[in-house]
Amino acid sequence: MTIPISVIWKDEQLTILDQRLLPQTVHYETLETLEQVHEAIFQLKVRGAPAIGIAAAYGLALAAKRHDTADVGLFRHRVKKDADYLVASRPTAVNLAWAIARLVNRIEQAKTVTQAKAQLIEEAQLIRDEDEAACRNIGELALELLADKEKVMTICNAGSIATAKYGTALAPFHLGQERGREFEVYACETRPLFQGARLTVWELQQAGVDVTLITDSMAAHTIGAKGIEAIIVGADRITANGDTANKIGTLNLAILAHAYGIPFYVAAPVSTFDLSLETGSAIPIEERAAEEVAAIGTQQIAPAGTKVFNPAFDVTPANYITAIITERGVIRPNDRQIIEAQLYAEPLKGETI
Ligand SMILES: CSC[C@H]1O[C@H](OP(=O)(O)O)[C@H](O)[C@@H]1O
Numbered sequence: 001m002t003i004p005i006s007v008i009w010k011d012e013q014l015t016i017l018d019q020r021l022l023p024q025t026v027h028y029e030t031l032e033t034l035e036q037v038h039e040a041i042f043q044l045k046v047r048g049a050p051a052i053g054i055a056a057a058y059g060l061a062l063a064a065k066r067h068d069t070a071d072v073g074l075f076r077h078r079v080k081k082d083a084d085y086l087v088a089s090r091p092t093a094v095n096l097a098w099a100i101a102r103l104v105n106r107i108e109q110a111k112t113v114t115q116a117k118a119q120l121i122e123e124a125q126l127i128r129d130e131d132e133a134a135c136r137n138i139g140e141l142a143l144e145l146l147a148d149k150e151k152v153m154t155i156c157n158a159g160s161i162a163t164a165k166y167g168t169a170l171a172p173f174h175l176g177q178e179r180g181r182e183f184e185v186y187a188c189e190t191r192p193l194f195q196g197a198r199l200t201v202w203e204l205q206q207a208g209v210d211v212t213l214i215t216d217s218m219a220a221h222t223i224g225a226k227g228i229e230a231i232i233v234g235a236d237r238i239t240a241n242g243d244t245a246n247k248i249g250t251l252n253l254a255i256l257a258h259a260y261g262i263p264f265y266v267a268a269p270v271s272t273f274d275l276s277l278e279t280g281s282a283i284p285i286e287e288r289a290a291e292e293v294a295a296i297g298t299q300q301i302a303p304a305g306t307k308v309f310n311p312a313f314d315v316t317p318a319n320y321i322t323a324i325i326t327e328r329g330v331i332r333p334n335d336r337q338i339i340e341a342q343l344y345a346e347p348l349k350g351e352t353i
Contacts, residue, residue: 001208006161014058016046023202034063041089048162049236050131053099056086057124075113091284093236094274131164134269134327139171149229155188156247157199158234168267169232173209185211192292231257235268242318242333243280254320263322280315
């Protein structure tokens, strides 16, 4: 049984698991240029808020190695241009902009280009390592919240391949598996790109976790028919009041959880919070190509030229969220003071990796 990894930095090379090809093909692709990293993020070869941030961070450091100047000011200017290009690859997941900003800020005081290049790689590695530790802490806290729960539903893939390792929403299932905790996970297929059917099912099967696939439209019936006890999802951006953007279809599950009276948990590292936004209405929602809805792969399912609305995310209001599970603790939304306190509190002395 294995916990799959999707972003690998080895011998100063960036290699990613091409998630578009899963589950039929497990293919790792080495990315060598800024353009290749930008495209990999835009095309969802690498996807999932934290994984996008990690891949972009390594991509920026990799591209910077090619800037051939001894002028550290000019070097910083070129890195900033590269940074803006990468951040533009996808708008909703705040981890992308957050990770890139960490690297740009890290070299602000660099004295030489050589020092700056080393700092970029170091910061990217830090971001990756912190995310793995954060996901493990999230898994520990989620296991506590799910102590008396067995049947849990999720949507999209907020798993190990969407992060450095372990995942956020799927972290309790991976850690539980390590400790003999049995869960029955119900994975929504997650149209239109099927991250649930293709990625979450594959990832949990790799790890030996009991997973059942349902269509998104089956969620309401399944909660009643199967006695689902909780719903746990990832996040792409969480605002100051706890409103949460996540994969399209998440809001449906939050409303269903409210209607059925079961807990609805959001699992996300603090790097997913954007306190500059007061409420979820300010979160940019990525709209993607019509073909993703009107066809499945090369199979056209709607008449050619059909008008399509294809938002990749929706926003769940904080009052539908039972708790947000972060590596620094469990936050009950709707109270900015609590959220700010948690975010700026000392990191949990979680288990080190
Ligand atoms: C921990 S992954 C967070 C989040 O990212 C996914 O979106 P996408 O597959 O489009 O990158 C999904 O919303 C996950 O819940």
